[in-house]
Amino acid sequence: MQPDYHDETSGCLRVSEMLGRIANKWTLLIVRELGDGPKRFNALRRDIGDISQKMLSSTLKTLERDGIIIRDVTPTTPPQVEYSLTPLGRDMQAPVNALAEWAMRNADTMDASRNRFDMRNHA
DSSP: OOOOTTOIIIIIHHHHHHHHHHOSHHHHHHHHHHTTSOEEHHHHHHHHOSOOHHHHHHHHHHHHHTTSEEEEEEOSSSOEEEEEEOHHHHHHHHHHHHHHHHHHHHHHHHHHHHHHHHHHHOO
């Protein structure tokens, strides 16, 4: 039986909680990057771009806690750490990729709309 998403005590609040945990730009970018395979911390940081070391570390810990990624430590000197998607994380890839593709497809339209809005409201 599917949950009733309009029942505030179970559906909407649960959906809201889950979206709050997974629908932020860093989570989406990390899941998208790990879709290509395991990566080390610095490779993720380089590939994502403007994320700080602290934010990347914090987001990775949250994703590990939520079961989206696995942190694999190889006992070398110094230890090598790789991050990869769990089955749950791989399942998340389809909607993440669809959202990213939608954003890329509509970026110019949204930018034009913002420019029109800003011009109307600053005149």
